[in-house]
Amino acid sequence: MSASLLVLIPLLPLLGFLINGIGFRSIPKGAVGIIGSLAVIGSFALSLNAFNAFVSAGSTPFVLPLFNWITVGDLNIPFSFQIDQLSLLMLMIITGVGALIHIYSIGYMKHDEGFGKFFAYLNLFLFFMLLLVLGSNYVIMFIGWEGVGLCSYLLIGFWNKNTNYNDAARKAFIMNRVGDLGFLLGIFTIIATFGSVEYLEVFSKATGFQIGDPVIIAITLFLFIGAMGKSAQIPLYTWLPDAMAGPTPVSALIHAATMVTAGIYMVIRSNVLYSLAPSTLEWVGIIGGATALFAASIGLLQNDIKKVLAYSTVSQLGYMFMGLGAMAYSASMFHVITHAFFKALLFLGAGSVIHAMSDEQDIRSMGGLRKKLPVTFLTFLIATIAISGIPPFAGFFSKDEILAHVFEHNKLLWVVGVLGSLMTSFYMFRLLFLTFFGKFRGTHDQEHHLHESPASMTIPLVILAVLSALGGFIGVPEALHGTHHLAEFMSPLYEASRQINPEAFLPTTLTHSEEYILMAVSVGVALLSLIVAYVMYVQKESVPAPDSEEKSAIQNLVYNKYYVDELYNAVFVKPMKMLSNVLYSFGEFFIDLFVNGAARLIAFLGGLLRKTQTGSTGDYVFAMVLGIVIILFWKLLI
Amino acid sequence: MLTLLLILLPIVAGVITLVVGANSAKQVALIGALAELGLALFVWSQFDPAAGVQFAFKYNWLASAGISFGAGLDGISLLLVLLTAFLTPLIILSTFGHTYKNGSAFYSLILFMSAALVGVFAATDAFVFYLFFEAALIPIYFLAAVWGGENRLKITFKFFIYTMFGSLFMLVALIYLYYQTPGTHTSDITAFYQLQLSAKSQGFVFWAFFVAFAIKMPLFPFHTWQPDTYTESPTPATMLLSGIMLKMGVYGLIRLLLPIVPLGLQTYGMLAVILSVIGIIYGSIIAIQQRDMKRLIAYSSFAHVGLMAAGVFAASTNGLQGAIIQMLAHGINVVGLFFVIDIILERTKTRNLDQLGGITQMAPQLSVYFMILLLGSVALPLTNGFVGEFLLLSSVFAFNGWLGAIAGLTIILGSVYMLRLFQMSMFGSRSKWVEGFQDLTFSEKAVLLPLVIMVFWIGIYPNTFLTISEPAVSHLLQLVAK
């Protein structure tokens, strides 16, 4: 595979962005969609090609230098790409899922006046995301890291007439930036420690460090702050649910399948560093677990179809971090992949529902859609099963693998994971049942317009459904007599980590029977939730209460997302605004007081001097004599 | 000789502008500024980064006193001269939508200003440096005071006296240094570099320089003139002030303070960095709640320059290179932002964010340019702001981790106030003030497009510029380390 073709992978979406972005007024809508989609499909094809070439060339990673980006003193930050197992996997997910979502968007956004702009942004997003995974050093990753944040901002605030959406967009960008600062500080520490930001150099130098070296811990913690921002972990997760303000395909692409997994990607990429810092990993696991449980619990009571999915995303990302915390890098990656499939599918399905419901997002106003939207329903069902971890769909395998590793590592976290799994299953089926079962609860007008989405939307749904159903088979655990293709493929990535921290990479100590029990537990709780949800929402046909109705305190707390937004508002936003006002009115005044005070002092002294100038000759002579006397006294007598 | 030409050309152009009268003053001034740009580009093409000071010119000014009119360009100077030459025509072009009373005086003052700025950057003699440093103040004062807003008299007067006050300290320091030179005294800057001053006198010179440059840039807590002046000045003057003139301060730190008083830096560098970092945070926080767009950018500029200063005081390759590239980036961004604000002001007659909103619906092109400049300003990677801030923050971080982390808050706070600015003006529902808002005209695009191109050029391939200043910076740092 020639270098120029590799370069084209990110370049094609960039071209698509430029064409659509510059000419979004003059290019006809049909062409816009085709240009945008073709750019991504092209990238996808090239990625596949690259993957094949890589595998057939014996899976040897290589760095593709392009040019020297920033050269300052001894520090050189090249603009170069690294092709290895990890980047290739990410490439395929991003371009693959991305392509589907692009195609889907042609139908979904057809009637939007910002059609061209939308495709331009999507392409730009892919460009940055591809840079993020392709870069051969942390700073290139940072380009993508910030770039996707920007695109997220642009796309969340896509309908920019709405102030709430704009606020959500801004919140996303700023929260991401909080993480980015951590990332940046991590990079600085890396520069200070290793004198380079190139992965290969950093990692090879890192092998010389001891496990638990404070510098490495600092670096990994800093980087993890970045991951918390991008991957929406506690405490930086609140932007993600708000990000649902964007068009649904955006939610699918950015806020489910790709961008939010950047944090996972980064940790896996830096696995050498993290393997050297078990205490950081401890934190990664704890935060992941807490997020998984916390977000899932919020999801239980949400009524906005996209919000439920959003919290579920946060929660699933928490799972991935739990996995990372247990050094189950491959398992987390596995979950990234399967999650990309089913979460994209869920969002697109939700989009299809919203599309059909004339932009209604509240599940309390839906119901009984399965007959009107059969394809959407079926695919949504598959995705729901997949995310709930019910075999044999994709989610089962990946989640199970994570839970198995977590169990080995930390039993308490495993319990948390299972609890999360229980909730996940419940709210997902709640969502499914409320949306597709029972009677239609929307307005007559909405009912009249109900229709299955066009082919451009359903075809991606079907493809993703197939992937969600079968995707798990790339990583069947040994216990189920399969081969873990993914783990095998990715195993060279951990060569260095294995050297420095061999215990972490020993084969599992769990016996097969133990593994079966673990699987049974997680599947069992999922099924349990399914049944409970079925009873509640299909048999009893209960519908969540409208907002006006009083709720119990706990319900209220959960429903209002534990008031975290309000807390942040009270702790950060308001004081900051107040500080700003105070500094502006008093701080500036106070500082200026010294400047103006100097002027006043002069004026005051001037006033005094004025008084000495009485106009009376006698006074003047007196002053003169006084001066003479003082001088004579001073110089002659003292 | 070329350096002298670079200084003289705008003066000549300014005089011609003054003579031709108001009707064609704009055009003549633009041609003059473009000629200067062409000359600067030519100089660039002839420039060899590794060769130290080039195109040097020396005229014995005060032969008996060893003061000569010395000018020449090294990498750092060249970059700033290029910046000046690049921005001046754009600033002139940006006024094409306006008619200023006494146009010929207006434009000739801009050109005189530009000459003085080039003079500051090119000076190789300390007194020549001082001379232009002060001389630059006169045209900008008149620009601001004659064509400014309502409160201009008081505010510009304060600005003038305040900055003058600072630079007089520099004069004292320079005279002192001059008398420290051995043998027949000389005021050649390189001779100052060779001085071996005692720690005590270095401390004294350090603070004299610090105050002079801190007021000029401005740094906390010497900044109170700045927001008012930026706000009250006519936009071209604001552009000159923020785009180029504040760079004189940063340049002064690099050119004079670091290499002449390394011991002073050692002793007080920490304090200076702390002040700079306070400025970053202080300015950013204040910017968050500003309603006046110009004032908002003024505070943001204050914050940005604080970071540059922090990087310079950190005195590392990263810091200096970062500061230099950030000077270019900041100049470009801030000029662009002020221009966008001027366009908005021109069309809506208001700068108050509360009264604006929804402009993007009326003027998508404007909003795209605005967005790009803003992204540059919040240091998004691949835009010009990133390279500088990355290097600067890394240097401050290397200097002191805590300070680096605190300074790093700028990227968060920066996005807070900048996005607020963008959202309140561009997004949301259309306010009555923006009814009938026209998108960019050709001449406006002609200003913004070059700026945006530079935003990306510096962002994507900063090495073009970094390599120019690299040898000069490492030379300077050797002096600091001596």
Add this chain to the structure above:
Amino acid sequence: MYPIVLLSVLGIVTLFLGFSKSKNILLPAVLLFLAIALATNFFEWNKGPLLYFYDMFRVDNLTLAFNGIVLASAFMIVAISGGFQDNAEAEPAEYYALMLFSLVGAIMMIGFEHMIMLFIGVEILSIAMYVLTGSNKRNLRSNEAALKYFLMGAFASGIMLFGITLLYGATGSFDLNAIQAYVSTTQQAVPSYLLYAGLLLLMIGMLFKVSAAPFHFWTPDVYEGAPTIFTTFMSTIVKTAGFAALYRLLSHSFTGVYDFWWIVVAVIAILTLMVGNIGATTQNSFKRMMAYSGISHAGYLLIALTALSKPTQNAIVFYSVAYSLSTIVAFGVLMLVSKEKTLDGQPDERYDAFNGLAKQNPFLAFVMTVAMLSLAGIPLTAGFWGKFFVFSSAADRGIIWVPAIAVLMSTVGIYYYFRVIIASYLKEGDLGEIRVAPFYKIVLILATVLTILFGLAPGLLEGLI
């Protein structure tokens, strides 16, 4: 030496010219006289040092340079006096004659080698100035100024004279060289109160003439009350001559006791700077502000004297040139403007009189601006280099605190100088049309061009002596 003789004779000739019917030849004639004096002054350039009048008068390049400044200033001032034609009561011939005589006094002060010469010079200059100050006979302000100036001037003369007497008692001579010899030989062993007291009193008398604080009180009142043209004369020529004399006295005779007197001068310099600059800020009258500004410039010059280092001589010459040029322009423009505007029957000499000047007469506004910039010490004007050399001389001596305070004070200076610029450029006013006579214009242009020229190329002037 030639100018002394020439001016004495020509002064008398001028008096006689006053009897002639055609008043119009008076002005050109006086200008011609001054031009001749100026030209002959430089006959002796580079020939010195020469001694005249029984070794009582010394001619060297420094003397000639100061003479040149004084004569050129006088030339310009006479040129802008316009022959006093707009004042029916004026006696132009007498005024011009007095001016010429006072120049003789000034030159005697500049080149004195003997205390008699100094005393006579001071008195000739002063007495002529008393008269000129009161020349506006019916104007009470002018009267008051004259009386104040006279009484205090006479008082100061008394002080000075007593100082000279004590010096004579201590050293036994009036001759500078003899005093110098005494100071540098005998003095070191035995401190002589006679000498010290004499020196201090003499210095105080001279400092009064250059209006240093705390002996400055007469200055604002006299400058304000005197007719502007004579204020110009006083503030340039008297000051230049005074400093020339002080410099000669201190540098020639008293370097031996530098340690004794420098601190006095330093303290007085600081005090003068403060009084001048701070006092000027509260003024509403431009003319009075210029008086305070004159005080403050005396302070700067005193800094150079304090140091008495290598650059001092140059600093004083350069500073005097820069100061004289700008002061003449400032008063010149003031006369034009205040002639157009009156306030309560008096010429309006407030800042506000300049409102809108730039619009009405951009030329005047411009020359005024340059003059103010120069007085404020902004680069690219002669005034900057003046300050530069002054600070340099202090730095050369290693005295840093004095220029540091001076720097602070010159910041204050910017404030009041710029008020005029602001008034003329930035404020709206109702000035009528101002007609500028050709002579007048030439002087203003000449002074402005020289100010800028010396600002650009200080080397033209520096190092000449």
Add this chain to the structure above:
Amino acid sequence: MIPNPNIPEVIQNVPLQYYLILSTLLFVIGIIGVLTRRNAIIIFMSVELMLNAANLLLIAFSSFRSDPSGQVFVFFIMAVAAAEVAVGLAIIVMIYRNTRNTDIGFLNKLKW
């Protein structure tokens, strides 16, 4: 002071210090006169007293040093003082004409 053979006995009988003290006293009296009196003419007379104090001292020094230049100086001072008197009185007369007064207390229009 060492007795000088060239100086007449009469003069030597009175020590130089006495002259010094007397002159200084006269001088101070003159100063006090200037300080305390309000009439311009009397002030002027006090100034003249100061000058004459100096004259006396000059002559004393001159005699004790056998140096005639001091006495020459006195002549100059007297001449100058005469001129000063002429001008001074003229000014005072002029003021008297305008204000019917020679009290300096009234002449304080120029101030501040």
